[in-house]
Each structure stands twice: as structure tokens, then as C-alpha cells.
Amino acid sequence: MNTRETHPSDLTDVKRPSPSRMSPFRPSPSRPGTGRRILSAVALTATVPYLGLKTVWLCGGHLGIPEGSVLREPGPFFIAANSVTLAMDACVVLLVLVLTRPWGIRVPGPLLTVPVFVATGLLTPILLGFPGQLLLRAAGFGAEEMGQAAREPFLDPWVFHVVYSGFTIQGLALAALFVPYARQRWGRAWRGVTGERLPSPMGVVAAAAAAVGLAVAGVLLYWASGGTAGLGAERAAEYSADTAVVSAVHALCALAAGAGAVLLGRGGTLRARWPLGLAWIGGAATLNWGAWLAIAGLGPQLDGGEGPPVTALLIYAGQMITGLLTGTVLIRFLRARRTG
Numbered sequence: 001m002n003t004r005e006t007h008p009s010d011l012t013d014v015k016r017p018s019p020s021r022m023s024p025f026r027p028s029p030s031r032p033g034t035g036r037r038i039l040s041a042v043a044l045t046a047t048v049p050y051l052g053l054k055t056v057w058l059c060g061g062h063l064g065i066p067e068g069s070v071l072r073e074p075g076p077f078f079i080a081a082n083s084v085t086l087a088m089d090a091c092v093v094l095l096v097l098v099l100t101r102p103w104g105i106r107v108p109g110p111l112l113t114v115p116v117f118v119a120t121g122l123l124t125p126i127l128l129g130f131p132g133q134l135l136l137r138a139a140g141f142g143a144e145e146m147g148q149a150a151r152e153p154f155l156d157p158w159v160f161h162v163v164y165s166g167f168t169i170q171g172l173a174l175a176a177l178f179v180p181y182a183r184q185r186w187g188r189a190w191r192g193v194t195g196e197r198l199p200s201p202m203g204v205v206a207a208a209a210a211a212v213g214l215a216v217a218g219v220l221l222y223w224a225s226g227g228t229a230g231l232g233a234e235r236a237a238e239y240s241a242d243t244a245v246v247s248a249v250h251a252l253c254a255l256a257a258g259a260g261a262v263l264l265g266r267g268g269t270l271r272a273r274w275p276l277g278l279a280w281i282g283g284a285a286t287l288n289w290g291a292w293l294a295i296a297g298l299g300p301q302l303d304g305g306e307g308p309p310v311t312a313l314l315i316y317a318g319q320m321i322t323g324l325l326t327g328t329v330l331i332r333f334l335r336a337r338r339t340g
Helices: 008-015 034-058 076-100 102-106 109-138 143-151 157-190 200-224 233-237 241-266 273-298 310-339
Strands: 193-195 268-271
Touching: 034 076, 034 157, 076 102, 076 109, 076 157, 102 157, 109 157, 109 241, 109 273, 157 273, 157 310, 193 241, 200 241, 200 273, 200 310, 241 268, 241 273, 241 310, 268 273, 273 310
Parallel strands: none
Antiparallel strands: 193 268
């Protein structure tokens, strides 16, 4: 018979749970490795050209603005737009810190997911469209519209290349930083299959998102192929390889949003990560770009031209509706995963 006296520390050791079992779904902070430090430096560096240009313009400088451009005499709307876009790109710095610093894992979810959703929506069409435009120009398309831009000065051509190259690098770096962060913090949300069908109201919402997204995509693809109905004379005359790429990319995002909403709503054995990705990326792009284009279209036209026609405004509204409906399904699906 073992007569060894039990020491109080033995009981403490038995009852104390291991760190891995104390909080199975609350990730612990971790310091960024070499890869994440490099990505954060790349993302921060990519913000410098845009932030620098906007700062110069707000201070009254004309860097990148040719003689004869309407931007030489900015009005209140232009100053306000520059201020807002400067603040938006500055938020990339905050996002990088949240995604790479140990304290970032404790930031409340909405304070992070909302800015990331906006950044995803605004950067995704640029990530798809800008390289597509460069490829078309390398293949010999788009030369005429570049010459037209030179004859009608707005911004120096190098400004577009520098700014959109910076946006492309920002988008790629932020995506590479956000995916491992989200896997650590919310990895359960996309593990496994989509599972049970969402309640019937969500099925109706998902079907509506798909229907509106399909209608929006149909019109945008028609414009991308050279159709002019509903564009107005001025916008129809501006058709080019570049505008075709932009319309095609926005059509693809609308289709992705609708498809993601339907796949999430009906459930099944499909891996959850795929419809979640479609709904997140497509819904963010349609909602944010639809809102952005609507605001720009309803505001003063800096070039003195006519505003967007009613058909274009309806397409912007359709993009926003598609994004909102898809976002509703996405939120309902994530809540079901959390409670499940």
C-alpha cells in the first residue's frame, strides 16, 4: 500500500487544465514571422505613392497634373474626395498593424471585418482589371485610347501606372496577411462542408441576390462587348479595351456574389471555403464599387461632361443590392456556424 502523503501542489497539478484546453476557440497572440514582416513592409511601402500624391494635391501642388487639366483648379468636391481617399488608403497602415502585431488578435471582430470587407471590395476589381488592361495593351490593344488621353489631359499617364500598381501590391499583400490571421481566429467558419440548408427566408434572399446579380452581369457584359444601348452618346464614344475590361470584371464579381449566396443558402457537401470566398469577395466588390460609382456619378463631374445615364445609375443600384443581399446570407451562414 502506498502511504506517500499527498502534497497540495499535486492536487493543483491535477486540476489545472492545460493551456491548449483552456480556450480551444480563442487563439493566442503570436509574433509575426519573417514572411509576415516582409509582407507588411511591402504593403506599407505600396501606400507611399498614393498617400504622397494626395498630400501634394491637398497642399496645392500639381505633381502629375498636366497643364489644361480641370484638376489644376480643384473645387470643394475634389478636395473632399481627395481627403476621403487619403484617409481610406491610410487605413491600410492600421490594417497591416492589426494583422501582424500580437495585440491585433484581440481587436473586436466588427472593427476589423468591416474595413477588410471594404478593402476587399475596392481592391478586387483593380487586382483583376489592371493586369488585364496591361495584358491587352501588351497584345496591341488600347493604344488609341492612350493617345486620346494624351490629347485630353486629366492626369499624366504615369500617375495611373504608379497608383494602380500600388493598389495591386497592397491588395496582394493584405490578402496574404489576412488569410493566416483569419485562419487562426475564425478558422472554424470555413472548415468542413456547407452543411444544412439555411432557413427558407435566407433561400429567398439568396435567390434574389443571384437574380439581381445575373441581370447586372448581363448588362455589363453587353457593354463590355461593345453594346451602346443605355450608355448615352458621350459614354458610348468612350468605349475602349480598358472600359471593356472594367465592365467584364464587375460582371464577374456580380456573378460570383450571386453564386456564393445560393451555394451558402442551399447547404450540402461542398467545401465551405469556396462559397464563402465567392460571397465575401463578390459581395464586397459589388456593394462597395456600386456605392463608390453611384457617389461619383451623382456628384459634380470634374471633367465638365454629362453625368451617368439612368441606366448606369440603375446598374450601380443593382450592384449595391446584390452586395447587400449576399452579405445578409453570408452573415446568417456565419452565425449558424458559430452557434453550431
